Amino acid sequence: MTSQNKIRVDQQDQPNPSSGTNGKADHQFLTAKAPQHGTDSQKSPEHAPTPDHASPDDLRAAVWPSSAAEDARDTDFDSVFATGMAAQSGGVPSRNGAAAKIRSSRRSEQGDNGLGTGHAPSKALLTLSVTGTVIAAVGSLFLVASPDFRLIAIALAFFAGATAVWRLLADDQQRAAKALEKKDAKIRRLLGRCEELEDGAWELRESDERQASILSTLGDIVIRRDTESTVVYANTAAQEAFGGIDTPLIGQPLTLPRAKHDPKTSQAADSEESSDFGDLLLQTRSGPRWFSRLDISVRDTATDQPLIQTVLRDVTDRRMIENELLAARQSAESSSEAKSRFLATVSHEIRTPLNGILGMAALLRDTRLTKEQTAYIEALETSGETLLLLIDEVLDFSKVEAGKLDIQVSPTPLAALAENVVELLAPKAQAKGLEIGSCLDPALPETVTVDATRVRQILFNLAGNGVKFTDEGGVSITIDGRPNPVGGCFLDIAVHDTGIGFKKDQAERLFKEFEQIDHGPARKFDGTGLGLAIAQRLAKLMGGSITAAPEPAGGALFKVSLPVPEQLRKPAEIRPDHLHAKKIVIVSNGRIEPPLLAKRLKAEGAIASLCAPGADEMTDRLIEADLVVIDNSAVPDSGGWLASARLAGCEAPALVMVSPPERDRLERLRAAGFAAYLIRPVRMETLSQAISGLLGDSMDDHCWDVGSELAPSGTVPSQAPSRPMRLLVAEDNDINRLLSEALLRKLGHEPVMVVDGEKAVEAASASDFDAILMDLHMPGLDGIGAIKQIRAEETERGREPVPILMVTADVMQDARDKAAAVGAAGYLTKPLSADAISSALETLVRQSA
Numbered sequence: 001m002t003s004q005n006k007i008r009v010d011q012q013d014q015p016n017p018s019s020g021t022n023g024k025a026d027h028q029f030l031t032a033k034a035p036q037h038g039t040d041s042q043k044s045p046e047h048a049p050t051p052d053h054a055s056p057d058d059l060r061a062a063v064w065p066s067s068a069a070e071d072a073r074d075t076d077f078d079s080v081f082a083t084g085m086a087a088q089s090g091g092v093p094s095r096n097g098a099a100a101k102i103r104s105s106r107r108s109e110q111g112d113n114g115l116g117t118g119h120a121p122s123k124a125l126l127t128l129s130v131t132g133t134v135i136a137a138v139g140s141l142f143l144v145a146s147p148d149f150r151l152i153a154i155a156l157a158f159f160a161g162a163t164a165v166w167r168l169l170a171d172d173q174q175r176a177a178k179a180l181e182k183k184d185a186k187i188r189r190l191l192g193r194c195e196e197l198e199d200g201a202w203e204l205r206e207s208d209e210r211q212a213s214i215l216s217t218l219g220d221i222v223i224r225r226d227t228e229s230t231v232v233y234a235n236t237a238a239q240e241a242f243g244g245i246d247t248p249l250i251g252q253p254l255t256l257p258r259a260k261h262d263p264k265t266s267q268a269a270d271s272e273e274s275s276d277f278g279d280l281l282l283q284t285r286s287g288p289r290w291f292s293r294l295d296i297s298v299r300d301t302a303t304d305q306p307l308i309q310t311v312l313r314d315v316t317d318r319r320m321i322e323n324e325l326l327a328a329r330q331s332a333e334s335s336s337e338a339k340s341r342f343l344a345t346v347s348h349e350i351r352t353p354l355n356g357i358l359g360m361a362a363l364l365r366d367t368r369l370t371k372e373q374t375a376y377i378e379a380l381e382t383s384g385e386t387l388l389l390l391i392d393e394v395l396d397f398s399k400v401e402a403g404k405l406d407i408q409v410s411p412t413p414l415a416a417l418a419e420n421v422v423e424l425l426a427p428k429a430q431a432k433g434l435e436i437g438s439c440l441d442p443a444l445p446e447t448v449t450v451d452a453t454r455v456r457q458i459l460f461n462l463a464g465n466g467v468k469f470t471d472e473g474g475v476s477i478t479i480d481g482r483p484n485p486v487g488g489c490f491l492d493i494a495v496h497d498t499g500i501g502f503k504k505d506q507a508e509r510l511f512k513e514f515e516q517i518d519h520g521p522a523r524k525f526d527g528t529g530l531g532l533a534i535a536q537r538l539a540k541l542m543g544g545s546i547t548a549a550p551e552p553a554g555g556a557l558f559k560v561s562l563p564v565p566e567q568l569r570k571p572a573e574i575r576p577d578h579l580h581a582k583k584i585v586i587v588s589n590g591r592i593e594p595p596l597l598a599k600r601l602k603a604e605g606a607i608a609s610l611c612a613p614g615a616d617e618m619t620d621r622l623i624e625a626d627l628v629v630i631d632n633s634a635v636p637d638s639g640g641w642l643a644s645a646r647l648a649g650c651e652a653p654a655l656v657m658v659s660p661p662e663r664d665r666l667e668r669l670r671a672a673g674f675a676a677y678l679i680r681p682v683r684m685e686t687l688s689q690a691i692s693g694l695l696g697d698s699m700d701d702h703c704w705d706v707g708s709e710l711a712p713s714g715t716v717p718s719q720a721p722s723r724p725m726r727l728l729v730a731e732d733n734d735i736n737r738l739l740s741e742a743l744l745r746k747l748g749h750e751p752v753m754v755v756d757g758e759k760a761v762e763a764a765s766a767s768d769f770d771a772i773l774m775d776l777h778m779p780g781l782d783g784i785g786a787i788k789q790i791r792a793e794e795t796e797r798g799r800e801p802v803p804i805l806m807v808t809a810d811v812m813q814d815a816r817d818k819a820a821a822v823g824a825a826g827y828l829t830k831p832l833s834a835d836a837i838s839s840a841l842e843t844l845v846r847q848s849a
Helices: 003-013 023-033 056-063 065-089 098-113 123-143 147-218 236-241 263-273 316-365 371-402 414-431 452-468 504-510 531-541 593-603 618-624 638-647 660-671 684-694 702-709 734-746 757-766 783-797 813-821 834-848
Strands: 221-225 231-234 277-284 287-299 306-314 410-413 435-440 447-450 474-483 489-497 545-550 556-564 583-587 607-611 627-631 654-658 676-679 726-730 750-754 771-775 804-808 826-829
Touching: 123 147, 147 236, 221 236, 287 316, 316 371, 316 734, 371 531, 410 414, 410 452, 414 435, 414 452, 414 474, 414 660, 414 684, 435 593, 447 452, 447 556, 452 474, 452 489, 452 531, 452 556, 474 593, 504 545, 531 545, 531 556, 583 593, 583 618, 593 607, 593 684, 607 618, 627 638, 638 654, 638 660, 654 660, 654 684, 660 676, 676 684, 726 734, 726 757, 734 750, 734 834, 750 757, 757 771, 757 783, 771 783, 783 804, 783 813, 804 813, 813 826, 826 834
Parallel strands: 435 474, 583 607, 583 627, 627 654, 654 676, 726 750, 726 771, 771 804, 804 826
Antiparallel strands: 221 231, 221 306, 277 287, 287 306, 410 447, 474 489, 489 556, 545 556
8 A cells, every 4th residue: 555545544544633632643643654755656566556455646656656756745745734734723634625725736736747748749849850850861862872971861860760759759658648637537536526425424424423412412312212112222311311220221121210299190191101292200310300202203224124213301390380380370260260259249149138229219119209208219229220330340340350251142233232222321311411322324234243232231331431421411322334354344333422531641541440530539430440441351352442532622432343244235225215315404402412313314315404593594494494303402492483483484394302301291292283203312213213204295193103112221111911920939038028029019910929949849849830930049948959859840740841030149150051051941130120020021921822
């Protein structure tokens, strides 16, 4: 082997400098291995390396013997230079470094100074030699005959022969040079390929070391086993983590040291161990630690056999955090559940006596009273209703906060939904001298799919706040529609009041719990400050939003946007023929309801105008009008005003708007010439029916009765039942039992009173009843248990099940669900009212029929 090849082998077999051997030791090692310059170039041919074992440099030495010593010197210089560079950098010598560049440069110089193409004769010289040979040969032939020139002839002959020989040698040299160029190019390609392979192997070793270093830094335990679960590989992290006899041993089945823990966790861990992933609690040198386990299928690169690679990663910190979060969540849920139970209990205990207070006040109102006594009863009812509203707000907020408030959507008439809220708040608003009204965009669908109870609650909270914080003016509810890009439409609800308003920077604070505009011990307005917070959370639960903004002229504006699946109606569907281009004059100085009526009539195609009494342009408009609407509160005498209008030339039919306390004037107004009347707040359906009758071809007395056909919600008078019913009432509270009996007898029914659930079961078994009113919470046998026993006895005897109404102060949804599960036909919440009982009993009668 040549010195150059020997040095290359030594350089490849040297220890890796990165493993701890310094550059100086490597340099000494290479220097000791390298022979003296020129040793291999002086060997005899029989000691030359065979072609099978010759290196590329040996091949070059065999082809170019004159450069063998130079190659040895080049190789020795390359090795020393590469080792020196590695010693300075502390890394592995690079095969593509400065040494390779120096070797390439010296090879280039050697090619220019040796037998290469750099010293081949030029074509001009070759042509000149041929010419000289021919001339010398011809000259020698001519001169050889002359004795005087014979020596010159001989010299020319020798010159011709020499140039001919030189020419032949030059041709051989040129052919040999070309052959050597081809061999040299091939050798260079082989050398380049060898260096590429060496660089690739070097990079692979560096990549393996880098991956091993990363894996070691992460601390993951990697274990490989065959299909029979026999360990074939385990990294050093396994030894460091487990140590001793617990370390997975090569050739042994895989067993992981399990740590002891509670049975529930142990069962979960056992199920996880048989799977391909999960968390395991293992015993380590540092004590019990949690590891995440991941099993993946791999193949052995040497045998191509399938293996299972198990990766264990320490996740103890993550598990500790998860356990803390789980404990905190369970604690929060327990606290929330305890708070909900506490509020439900408090609500039940408050509603029970409140039922007696409000119920007895309602019974007392029906007796003969003085004005002073009537005022006291009104104060009593107002206080009770305020307390009831407070309880409902606290319970609703608790449900929303605990996530137990479910949204239950169903088709709902939109106009009735808004008008019911207005009618409920109208008595309170009218008592303060305020106006209240609503207006809906005619393009809105008549029926929308929403949770009617929650939308009504939002409207009631917003409009109720407006009534509470307003002393002059009023409250309006407007609902408009706009298309939804993803389908359906949006309900844009705006609640505007003319109250105290608020500053712009206070808008966000309004929706926080227990926050009000005026707070502190000297505040003017009462309340819990939960109404807006509840409204905002309900809107979000229904996929909508709510915002608040102050009005420049005073007051507040609340906007609610709710998505519904229904589409807006087309313009052709919302313009009735009887209103098209009809001139309607509304005479009023109201700030809320009259403008809303004018807006609605304009949207339906009418030409509606609003005039204040005594306005200059009013006479001309009345003469041209097709219909006149007069606000009874806007003029001192509506009948006298209508007579004056008739004298001025107004021939249009007249319609009068009155408030509920003004009902006693209706007969006089009818006699004065009014064709119809409307009760404020005005319902859109009532307005449409009245105008349609008045603007039709024929008017009759039916138009006057339109206003009385739709009685406002909550004002339906108690009526005698369709038939008297024999009722069983189970109530443990003495006052509530007395109240229930009085209300039922007032409604014309025959109640049978019992004090607990056991007596209710006995009475139901001994006699027949049309219905049973069962209290939920009673000592001994409660209402749920009593219903179960009654149903079981009915099944045993083959009797028809009697309708049972659950009567309780428990307003939680769980109680309703339990009652429905055992067969209750209805659910009445205390405090009771005559209207609620009558409506529930009428529903039972219709269902049985």
